[in-house]
Amino acid sequence: MAGSARPSMQELINIRRHAGFVGRRSELDLFRTNFDTRPEDPEHRFVFHIHGNAGVGKTTLVRELVRIAHERQALTVTVDEAVNSVPEVLEALTARFARLGHPLKALDRMLATYRRRRDEASAASLAQPEQGPTAASLTAAQAGLIGLGMVPAVGALAAAVDPAQLARGADQVRAALSTRTGRPEDAQLLSEPIHALTPTLVAELDRVASHAPWIAIFFDTYERTGPFLDTWLRDLVIGGRHGSLPANAVITLSGQGPLDPNCWADHADLVTEIPLAPFTEPEARQLLAAKGVRDEKVVRDVLRLSRRLPVLLSTLAENAARPGDVDDPSATAVERFLKWERDPVRRAAALAGALPRRLNEDIFMSAVSDAGSSDPTALYDWLRTLPFVSESGGFAHYHDVVRDPMLRLRRSVSPDRWRAAHGRLAESFGQRRESAGAGLAYGEQVEREAWWVERLEEIYHLLCAQQRPAFAQALNDGPAACGEGAESARRWAQVFAEAGEATADDALRDWGTGCLAALGDEQRGVEKLLGMLLSRTELDDGARASAFMIRGEERSDAGRYADAFADFDRAIALAPQRARPYTGRALVHRALSQYEQALADHDRAVERRVSGVRAFWHRGETNRIAGHPEAAVADFDQVLGIDPGHVPALASRARVAHTQGRPAAALADLDLALDIKPDHIWSLVRRAQVRRSLQDTTGAWTDLDRAQTLSPRNPWIVGERGELLRQEGRHTEAIAEYDRALALDPGYSWALGSRAMANEALGRPTQALTDLDRALAMNPSYNWAAQQRERILATTL
Secondary structure (H helix, E strand, O other): OOOOOOOOOOHHHHHHHHHHOOOOOHHHHHHHHOOOOOOOOOOOOEEEEEEEEEEOOOHHHHHHHHHHHOOOOOOEEOOOOOOOOHHHHHHHHHHHHHHOOOOOOOHHHHHHHHHHHHHHOOOOOOOOOOOOOOOOOOOHHHHHHHHOOOOOOOOOHHOOOOOOOOOHHHHHHHHOOOOOOOOOOOOOHOOOOHHHHHHHHHHHHHHHOOOOEEEEEEOOOOHHHHHHHHHHHHHHHOOOOOOOOOOOOOEEEEEEOOHHHHHHHHHHHHEEEEEOOOOHHHHHHHHHHHOOOOOHHHHHHHHHHHHEEEEHHHHHHHHHOOOOOOOOOOOOHHHHOOOOOHHHHHHHHHEEEEEEEEEEEEHHHHHHHOOOOOHHHHHHHHHOOOOOOOEEOOEEEOOOOOHHHHHHHHHHHHHHHHHHHHHHHHHHHHHHHHHHHHOOHHHHHHOHHHHHHHHHHHHHHHHHHHOOHHHHHHHHHHHHHHHHHHHHHHHHHHHHHHHHHHHHOHHHHHHHHHHHHHHHOOOOOOHHHHHHHHOOOOOOHHHHHHHHHHHHHHHHHHHOOOHHHHHHHHHHHHHOOHHHHHHHHHHHHHOOOOOOHHHHHHHHOOOOOOOOHHHHHHHHHHHHHHHOOHHHHHHHHHHHHHHHOOOOHHHHHHHHHHHHHHHHHHHHHHHHHHHOOOOOOOHHHHHHHHHHHHHHHHHHHHHHHHHHHHHHHHHHHHHHHHHHHHHHHOOHHHHHHHHHHHOOOOOOHHHHHHHHHHHOOOHHHHHHHHHHHHHHOOOOOHHHHHHHHHHHHHHHH
């Protein structure tokens, strides 16, 4: 009928899938009934855990549970093994909620900032010396950063002294001393993204939950994602650390094994276990009958070959037209599938398509180049219709329960053809890798995600081809993978584990699983993996130098400066022509206020630089911190001559201009920086400070409000709001903001100093002295606080 709504293809597919769903009645009923139980009811479940062996039907069951959640008007999100970290999970959540019409805007903005800063971290960073160290986190040498004239300017001095030179607090000091980022608002975001991003996720979910009956989040293939999601998810469920999830949220985990008892044992009462076994025989027969398979000989053969695993039942049932040698005892599930597919080209293509870890049409054409097909596009379209082939992230994937025996069959039937096929695939991925990194040096290539995507597949196939140099070549990429962070290192290590499984090579598999185990340490996993790499004799001098350099940066970020010095020295000894190790060592000197030595190393880095702005940028920051503003500006000018859109250089040049009493020049640079990156929190707060010094309180409030929207739990921003209130004479309100900043960071000594001034203005000298005493106990080098204490004592005698 004209004008009537017709279902889409996807809707019809979903209807057919649901109509053909067999078994798991009790599991479905348990999940469905849960939506009829109010969250306040003790019978309501917040977390389900589906588990069972590969092929038992977990993903199919999850798909049906998602449908049930839709029926109950739940907002649903599914996350699978395509993610490799918590930030990637958060990105998947924001993308899905946006499609559902409930965008998580605040989280999306933070993630965008995280991605940008992560990409910039290896090339440029912004040191934050204004952040005062805490007694708990830094040594007296670190505290010297505050002692060398970096004191807060208050009252009439606010325009004459750079407000940037303030003792800002423990978190900000860590950012100031970061050898990679140096941005106060990004330090936690980059070093502890989970702790920085998750509270915003919780707040956003709480907001969305008020507009929907339920939120249902599903984590499929949890056996792969659990190692890096377990602790985070547990903390979300029990609440407290990151905030509390809304009560109408239901989380479902689905994986092969039980939950890690080291993580979940104390909270087992919060998790409803749903163990899945293979179908019972009645369930299996029901599925076969639903697919039209009723011949008893065929049914018995399928039951035997499939082991009643749903994925194999479905695959075999699709092709079970006649008995045909049903009593052949040597037939396996794979052989049986190939026997029922009469077209030899399709049979060959099905086996060849199992070789790559992921497929698109181009990869498939490389895989089946010897299959004899005249129309590989049509062959690929056919492959995608098979029950064990699914699609995610733009690629097709075989189900492991089918792919694994196919790989074993290919390898055992013809080892020579196995090696040759993997060699062809490695060559194909190698060509893609070269294209992704064309015109770039190796150090620049490894900073590109597109290069790594192809390189990791190339490594996998080289290892599977068992080419003698392959293992050493792959090991030599390890330091570069570590240099891109834990996520990249994990993907690199996974290649060894999977290639070891595919080739039945215990040594290869053990190396991969050992690397993954090392990366399980959230704080020092990358450092541990680098240590493992340095123990290998296969590492060449260049890769060994990179490993020492990156480990030095890891140790420097953690404040372990003696170890960092040792690593940078080794890196320089192995590769004296490289600039980056000198920059790394210079930043350790700078963290210890050893500016002369730092600048000497910076000069060596500049002499050796080949491209990029890193060497100039860091030397400029050191010159600025050491009190050489003209030299700093010269370096920032060099950076901006190479990269006019380098926001950190614009922000730092603005900072120097403000210190020199040139607010117009500072505003010009900050305006340009924010034109390029409107969400750059550091520039927003700095511009608020410049505007405050010009008595433009309206503009200052606009910038601080924007910054707080982007980062609502940032104590630096809250403290700056208190400073602006104090300048306006609103001392009681200012104290409330300082209190809030101290609640977020109890070691924020600068907030105590400013709160002391507000208390003094309200006629409370005793409270003011108490705050100054506490600030000095935290940071004995806080000279400004000592001066204010002496002044107040003198006036009260």
